[in-house]
Each structure stands twice: as structure tokens, then as C-alpha cells.
Amino acid sequence: MRIAQISTNTISVPPKKYGGTQRDVHYLTEELVRRGHEVFLFAKKGSTSNATQTFEYDSNDRTKQLDFIIRNMPPDIDIIHDHYGIVAKANPPIPTICQSHSKWIRSNVQIRVYVSKFILRKYGKGKGYAVYNGMRMDDYTFKKKKQKYLLFLGRLIKEKGVHLAIKVAKKTGRKLIIAGTLNDRKYYNAKIKPHLGKKIRYVGAVGGARKRRLLANAHCVLFTSTWDEPFGLVLVEAMASGTPVLGFRRGAVPEVLRGMPRLVCNTTTGMAAKVRNRHRLPSARRLRRYARTRYSEQNMTNAFLKLYRRVLNKKLYKIKKNTLWNRRKAKLGMNRK
Numbered sequence: 001m002r003i004a005q006i007s008t009n010t011i012s013v014p015p016k017k018y019g020g021t022q023r024d025v026h027y028l029t030e031e032l033v034r035r036g037h038e039v040f041l042f043a044k045k046g047s048t049s050n051a052t053q054t055f056e057y058d059s060n061d062r063t064k065q066l067d068f069i070i071r072n073m074p075p076d077i078d079i080i081h082d083h084y085g086i087v088a089k090a091n092p093p094i095p096t097i098c099q100s101h102s103k104w105i106r107s108n109v110q111i112r113v114y115v116s117k118f119i120l121r122k123y124g125k126g127k128g129y130a131v132y133n134g135m136r137m138d139d140y141t142f143k144k145k146k147q148k149y150l151l152f153l154g155r156l157i158k159e160k161g162v163h164l165a166i167k168v169a170k171k172t173g174r175k176l177i178i179a180g181t182l183n184d185r186k187y188y189n190a191k192i193k194p195h196l197g198k199k200i201r202y203v204g205a206v207g208g209a210r211k212r213r214l215l216a217n218a219h220c221v222l223f224t225s226t227w228d229e230p231f232g233l234v235l236v237e238a239m240a241s242g243t244p245v246l247g248f249r250r251g252a253v254p255e256v257l258r259g260m261p262r263l264v265c266n267t268t269t270g271m272a273a274k275v276r277n278r279h280r281l282p283s284a285r286r287l288r289r290y291a292r293t294r295y296s297e298q299n300m301t302n303a304f305l306k307l308y309r310r311v312l313n314k315k316l317y318k319i320k321k322n323t324l325w326n327r328r329k330a331k332l333g334m335n336r337k
Contacts, residue, residue, distance in 0.1 A: 023233070112124055116231050149175040153206075162178060175200070223246065240288060
């Protein structure tokens with residue numbers, strides 16, 4: 001099969017530090033290639049992969065990016081997998097699925113894919129498909145013996161509930177390491193910075209070996225999101241490392257942790273109690289096995305290949321004439337067959 005993968009122009013593939021969408025694109029691309037498919041990747045400059053060919057965007061302007069994709073789209077592509085949204089909304093004459101890595105997809109997109117059943121039901125109104133994120137387990141360091149610190153890993157914004165992770169750490173008297181990109185300076189100054197010291201440290205954005213070490217050695221990872229989390233990659237990253245991850249009953253968290261109900265919490269008090277009674281939580285080996293069974297890149301790829309074939313065999317994608325893709329193509333002087 002000849003497949004085009006459309007990534008964003010914000011972070012390269014694979015991401016060096018934070019970048020959940022781009023990590024998904026990377027794992028899916030690599031696994032599809034490994035299985036013998038031809039994959040053509042459109043991504044930010046600096047991306048590296050084993051794709052058949054990688055096209056790096058030459059502009060930050062979305063209209064110019066769409067034109068770039070139109071000009072460089074290889075012939076005889078079977079299906080386009082759009083992780084960005086700019087292609088799917090243009091309705092190209094090639095079967096296209098649009099994957100939302102958050103909770104929103106444009107109404108004029110034909111085939112929508114969400115990262116959890118929760119998001120599909122609540123925000124997709126049940127119209128579309130759900131495919132879980134997947135990752136390569138061997139990219140994560142597995143350790144049975146842990147250190148005593150707690151870990152928060154994610155963007156420093158109110159919705160991620162960093163202030164609640166601090167509250168849990170204080171309730172338990174344990175050290176807390178906060179790692180992630182600082183996206184809201186006002187929130188950081190008001191809710192995080194005043195608590196920093198010997199026991200609560202902010203170490204900035206992390207990636208690579210440092211991120212793996214932090215995940216593998218943590219006593220527990222605190223996933224304190226206060227919004228409807230679409231999936232929560234950190235949940236799986238922690239389990240892949242053999243580390244318990246405690247998350248609030250919000251969004252897709254209970255769904256992702258369905259086989260590990262003891263990890264789901266309702267309050268900071270309940271989360272703190274589970275930190276103190278860690279021996280009652282699943283073992284490192286059980287956590288790793290659960291992550292591998294449900295959220296490997298093989299599982300994700302299997303699900304997408306099944307969806308690709310369904311779209312093609314059942315002709316679920318309608319080819320239209322008066323579309324943005326065709327109008328841009330004509331403007332580029334590419335309307336000759």
C-alpha cells in the first residue's frame with residue numbers, strides 16, 4: 001500500500017522532547033515501513049524517518065503548506081492519513097482520514113478518527129472511529145526497583161493540574177520533580193514557582209535518556225489533568241517503564257487505565273493515599289505487560305491498517321469535484337491529467 005502521512009509543522013518527527021502527535025506519526029510510519037508499505041511523510045524541517053520519502057515544509061503559512069503537499073503528493077497514493085487537518089478539510093481526490101490528537105475535528109472532514117472512545121462519544125458525537133495511541137515499548141527503560149520521588153511530566157498549564165501534583169506531594173511529604181514545557185508563565189509564577197525548593201523541583205523540558213530515567217526511577221507518576229484528556233500518552237509511558245501512574249477520573253483516563261482501576265483517583269487526598277500505599281498498586285511487570293498488550297505500536301498499526309482497508313474496500317470516502325484541493329491545484333497550474 002502507498003500511504004501519505006501528514007504531520008504538523010510545529011515539531012519535527014520524531015520529537016526531540018515534547019510532541020505526542022509527532023511521536024505517533026513516527027511510530028506509525030516506522031512500523032508501516034517495517035511491514036513493507038511505502039510511506040511518504042510530510043513534516044517539519046529536521047524530521048528523520050525510514051519513510052520511502054520525506055517532504056519538509058518550506059513555509060509556516062498553511063495555504064502554502066497545502067500547496068506544497070499538492071505539488072509533491074506522489075502518484076498512485078492509496079490513502080492519506082492526515083494528522084494535521086489541512087489536507088482532509090481540502091477534500092483531495094484521494095481517500096483521506098483525519099486523525100484528531102485532541103478533541104476537535106472540522107465539520108467538513110469526511111472520515112474522522114479520535115484517540116479514545118470517550119472523545120469519539122463526547123466530542124465526535126459517535127461519528128467516526130477510535131484508534132488508541134501506540135508506542136515502542138523498547139524505547140522505555142524498565143525498572144522494578146524505584147526511587148522515592150514523585151514525577152509530573154507534561155506541559156505547565158492549568159489544565160494539566162501541576163498545582164494539584166504539588167498538593168499531593170505536600171500531603172505525602174515526598175519529593176516532586178516537575179518536567180515539561182513552560183507554556184503559561186502567569187500560571188507558573190502564581191501556582192508553581194512559590195512552591196519550588198529542595199523538595200519540589202522544576203527541571204524544564206526533558207527528552208531522550210533523561211526522560212527515560214525519570215520515568216523508570218519514579219516512585220509514582222502523577223497525572224493530574226483537570227480537563228477532558230483525549231488520551232494521555234504519559235499514562236502509557238509510565239506503565240511501559242514499570243512505574244505506577246495515578247490519574248484523575250477525567251476524560252479518557254479511566255478508559256486507558258481500564259485494566260488498572262486502582263490507578264484511577266477521584267481527589268488529591270485519594271491520590272496521596274495511594275502514593276503512601278504503593279504496595280497495593282500493580283507490580284512493575286504487570287504494568288509493563290498491560291502497556292505492551294494494549295498500547296504497542298504494533299496494535300496501533302494493526303488498527304489503522306484495518307481502517308485503511310475498510311475505507312478503501314467499502315468506498316467510504318466520496319470523491320468530490322468542487323473542493324479546496326482542486327481549486328488550489330488549478331491555481332498552481334496542475335489541472336492537467
